[in-house]
Amino acid sequence: MSGFASDAMTRGLTEHASSRPIRTLLFSTLYPSSARPNHGIFVETRLRELLKSGQVETRVVAPVPWFPSRSARFGDWAKMASTPAFEERNGLQVWHPRYALPPKVGMNVAPWTLAWGARATVAKLIRDGFDFDLIDAHYYYPDGVAAAMLSRWFNKPFVVTARGTDLNLIPQHPWPRKLIAQTAGAASGSIGVCAALMDELYKLGAEREKLHVMRNGVDLERFVPLEKEAMRQKLALPQGTVLLSVGHLIARKGHDIAIDAVARLPQATLVIIGEGEERTRLQQQVARLGIAARVRFTGAIPNTHLASWYSAADALILASSREGWANVLLESMACGTPVVASRIWGTPEVVQSDVAGRLVDARNGAAFAQAIKALLEAAPQREAVRRYAEGFAWGQTTEAQIALFRDVLSHTNAGHVR
The missing domain is CATH 3.40.50.2000 (Glycogen Phosphorylase B;)
Structure with missing residues (x-):
């Protein structure tokens, strides 16, 4: 194929991608459910604000650790067991596949069990017609590392948002630190909710040009001064x-x-x-x-x-x-x-x-x-x-996410992933 034809195809793919909403798969264990409505609500809030733009279409895969009992005496574990496999929240379709989190070794094996637990759900989403453009993962470890595996299996680019302890605490452990560094290298982009987190990822070896600070905003309609x-x-x-x-x-x-x-x-x-x-x-x-x-x-x-x-x-x-x-x-x-x-x-x-x-x-x-x-x-x-x-309204963060997603897809359509 000539260079001209190749360029024309690239332009066509890019124009087609920009003519419809970007399709993202939000992947994170930090996402609310009917059983745990406050869990990871900050991830849902950012997504809700992003969807208001009309430029993004999303499905959510929010895996939950498997647990055998719903007895209240087991506290949060029982709530995890009570989480439905599928639900709709605020008009969004959300899947909660299970993954194994064995005692003692859970931290080290979680990325693999998390990715394998979600794989069938992701494959079914594609078969059913939601052939998403990229994976939008939240929390670097184990979620981001698992997203890197899903990215390879389904040939999709991915970005990861760091939120706190995933970079200011977990990298103190050598094995997770190594996997986080590898994932930062493979990701098309990393987002930090504050500059301090992206500085930490840079210290782990990430490329500076792939690091983006997109702070959280606040819902100014939900949170208002009352008498x-x-x-x-x-x-x-x-x-x-x-x-x-x-x-x-x-x-x-x-x-x-x-x-x-x-x-x-x-x-x-x-x-x-x-x-x-x-x-x-x-x-x-x-x-x-x-x-x-x-x-x-x-x-x-x-x-x-x-x-x-x-x-x-x-x-x-x-x-x-x-x-x-x-x-x-x-x-x-x-x-x-x-x-x-x-x-x-x-x-x-x-x-x-x-x-x-x-x-x-x-x-x-x-x-x-x-x-x-x-x-x-x-x-x-x-x-x-x-x-x-x-x-601290959400508009600037929403615009920055959309710009990053479109940039990632333009490089993907051109034949390579950043």
């Missing part, structure tokens, strides 16, 4: 200072630091929203400090109901040791409530103004208590906090 006193009455919250700490009850979220800080603020009440393995230990800490009357555990609350809690509070505390891009920070700000957060990873990219809140260098109760006092004394206006959050 503070009305929300306090609705939620049976006391007068005085009300602080929130929102997130899974796990060690790295730093709820224990928030508790210690509130113990040093006699007029403050702390509301801890979330569920997890640390709940008993945190409750014991509260009892030991003698502040049970000033600390309330709500359990998990649907994301759609959080605006009332943010609006009722004077500040949000996020004392995490590791975060990629903490969505709770922007959700709180969008409701007019400033934040006090650890100066780690992507958080300084979110909190760039004293209007938005305060960053804390030392992760201890004394430092957080001091920062909370300083924030409350400054008393940023709720309207100003909301305006700051409005600078």
Whole structure:
């Protein structure tokens, strides 16, 4: 075939690809389900905003570890077992194939079991007419590594979005670190929700030109300022200072630091929203400090109901040791409530103004208590906090994703994958 004919074919393929929506397969274990509606909701949110453009068509494959029992005594494992094999969420078709996650060796074998568990589902999607253009994977390990295998099996390009612990914690283990580096080399592009994550991937050997920062936005329609006193009455919250700490009850979220800080603020009440393995230990800490009357555990609350809690509070505390891009920070700000957060990873990219809140260098109760006092004394206006959050709408990220996807497909149609 002559060079002219080849160029003409390439132009034809590219024009055809750009004349219809890009077809993506979103692949991730981090995706909500009817059994776990808050699990990975940040992935669903970004996809929902992307689909509003009308330029992308998507199916979701969100594998779930296999577990034999739905008995409530097994906690999250039972919820995984209860996850349907297929469901529709917000108008999207979502498949939940199972994969094996054996004890002790699960971390090392997960990419293979994950890819093999999803392979039949992906093949059926293609047979049934959804011959997607590329794989849009979320979370680098094991999901991104498994996506690289699916990419080879089905001859599709893929991109991976890094979200936090997949790059700021898991690479501490040698074998996953090696596979992450290999996957970054094979991917057509890597997306980080903050620059700090892409810097980390670069240190692992990734090519700088294939690294893209696309921050999360905030749903400015779901998270809006509501009248503070009305929300306090609705939620049976006391007068005085009300602080929130929102997130899974796990060690790295730093709820224990928030508790210690509130113990040093006699007029403050702390509301801890979330569920997890640390709940008993945190409750014991509260009892030991003698502040049970000033600390309330709500359990998990649907994301759609959080605006009332943010609006009722004077500040949000996020004392995490590791975060990629903490969505709770922007959700709180969008409701007019400033934040006090650890100066780690992507958080300084979110909190760039004293209007938005305060960053804390030392992760201890004394430092957080001091920062909370300083924030409350400054008393940023709720309207100003909301305006700051409005600078984080989703439009720019949506446009950047579409541009990256089209660039990947133009190189694929030209006969090679970046």
